[in-house]
Amino acid sequence: MSSSILDGMAGIVGAKNVIVDPDAMVPYLREWRDLFRGKAQAIVRPGSTAEVAALVKLAAETGTTLVPQGGNTGLVGGQIPVADGREIILSLQRLDKVRAVDVEGDTMIVEAGVTLQRAQDAAEAAGRLFPLSLASEGSCTIGGNLSTNAGGTAVLAYGNARELCMGLEVVLADGRIWNGLKQLRKDNTGYDLKNLFIGAEGTLGIITAAVLKLFPLPAARATAFLAVPGPEEALALLNAAKAGAGGTLTTFELMPRIGLDFVLRHASGTRDPLSEPSPWYVLMEVSAQSAAGLDEAVETFLGEALENGLVTDAALASSLNQRADFWKLREMLSEVQTYEGGSIKHDVSVPLHATPEFLARAIATVEQMVPGCRPIPFGHLGDGNIHFNVSQPVGSDKAAFLARWEEMNHAVHAIVSEMHGSISAEHGIGRLKRYLLPGVKDPVELDLMRTLKATLDPKGILNPGAVL
Numbered sequence: 001m002s003s004s005i006l007d008g009m010a011g012i013v014g015a016k017n018v019i020v021d022p023d024a025m026v027p028y029l030r031e032w033r034d035l036f037r038g039k040a041q042a043i044v045r046p047g048s049t050a051e052v053a054a055l056v057k058l059a060a061e062t063g064t065t066l067v068p069q070g071g072n073t074g075l076v077g078g079q080i081p082v083a084d085g086r087e088i089i090l091s092l093q094r095l096d097k098v099r100a101v102d103v104e105g106d107t108m109i110v111e112a113g114v115t116l117q118r119a120q121d122a123a124e125a126a127g128r129l130f131p132l133s134l135a136s137e138g139s140c141t142i143g144g145n146l147s148t149n150a151g152g153t154a155v156l157a158y159g160n161a162r163e164l165c166m167g168l169e170v171v172l173a174d175g176r177i178w179n180g181l182k183q184l185r186k187d188n189t190g191y192d193l194k195n196l197f198i199g200a201e202g203t204l205g206i207i208t209a210a211v212l213k214l215f216p217l218p219a220a221r222a223t224a225f226l227a228v229p230g231p232e233e234a235l236a237l238l239n240a241a242k243a244g245a246g247g248t249l250t251t252f253e254l255m256p257r258i259g260l261d262f263v264l265r266h267a268s269g270t271r272d273p274l275s276e277p278s279p280w281y282v283l284m285e286v287s288a289q290s291a292a293g294l295d296e297a298v299e300t301f302l303g304e305a306l307e308n309g310l311v312t313d314a315a316l317a318s319s320l321n322q323r324a325d326f327w328k329l330r331e332m333l334s335e336v337q338t339y340e341g342g343s344i345k346h347d348v349s350v351p352l353h354a355t356p357e358f359l360a361r362a363i364a365t366v367e368q369m370v371p372g373c374r375p376i377p378f379g380h381l382g383d384g385n386i387h388f389n390v391s392q393p394v395g396s397d398k399a400a401f402l403a404r405w406e407e408m409n410h411a412v413h414a415i416v417s418e419m420h421g422s423i424s425a426e427h428g429i430g431r432l433k434r435y436l437l438p439g440v441k442d443p444v445e446l447d448l449m450r451t452l453k454a455t456l457d458p459k460g461i462l463n464p465g466a467v468l
Contacts, residue, residue, distance in 0.1 A: 039085030057175025070144030076430030112143025151426030156382030227278030246297025
């Protein structure tokens, strides 16, 4: 790359915000699981939408390729540049302003680099709830959440990131700024352009700010950790809880005993909430706008579930600390798998009714494929999204196990396809799953995606190699 290009970028953002020192670049070039490592010419850190626009305009004029990056918490490599080092990483972390909170309109305008936790806190300070919730919320950013259409643990009640966004500000591939920061719940004036950029992983434009939906803060929450005999009973419990748990069912997370064992073994400060082990567990949370009677209603519901055999044991959080303890058991499930050796990941969804069948078939398939492997399927049963992870057999060779990643993915994804599901429920496509799209997308749909990419980014400068 010509040094004049970096000089030009330094002139836009300031020399201190153009990082070329190899050691200082490392945190931007590796994702936390160490599955993807990249190279880049530089890390450039704009501090405003105008600076992003100027940088993109310069990139378009010089044919410089850019990889937008938020908190670098993505799980499919879409935020990591390819290994040949031609790209520049455009870090949006300095775009960190909460521009406005409209309590009466239940909206909030935030910039792309605002962390999810900070957005939640800003909403709560105004007496409102921003319900998107992920384990990485302390470091992931709103721009990244929207670019991957993040899901999380509250999709059941509030929807994923797409449903929580009302408008966007986007820098296009030629450097123009589209100001779509509308705070309107009804706007029927043509194409809904924001949905082109949500979930596009920075390949069609760079999100710099968003209008987010807010909700009333719940007056009360009831959180229960439940032992269930199996996924069939968990699904029946879910359907019963939607109507009869005494409030709005906001969370319904499924996890296997082996996953809980991993957390108890490796996460400090955790303990088993129940006296006897169970093959499966559910973390359930119900919210209400009135505190009166919620715990009693949930207790009555759980009593009926115990009588009907849907639940074999239950613990209802009696304090905020106990609620946090329950949540820690769920939130640590991904992290602790690293201590058990290699783990082959799947982020899939199937129609809700098919979830028990999918789990039974997928578990049997991988256990036959790799005897002794340890399936750890967990996740958002309420919306049919299962993180079907498989840990290596105890004492086996990690590299040899991970070498079967594509083979195992193919087998699991074949079951998902038979059930008309998705091979990417909430993590996106990135670089990890790009090669899988031709096998699962309708050819016309894939052609439309390529047409959109060619139209909005004709020079191919935005996140090349991701998604398509």
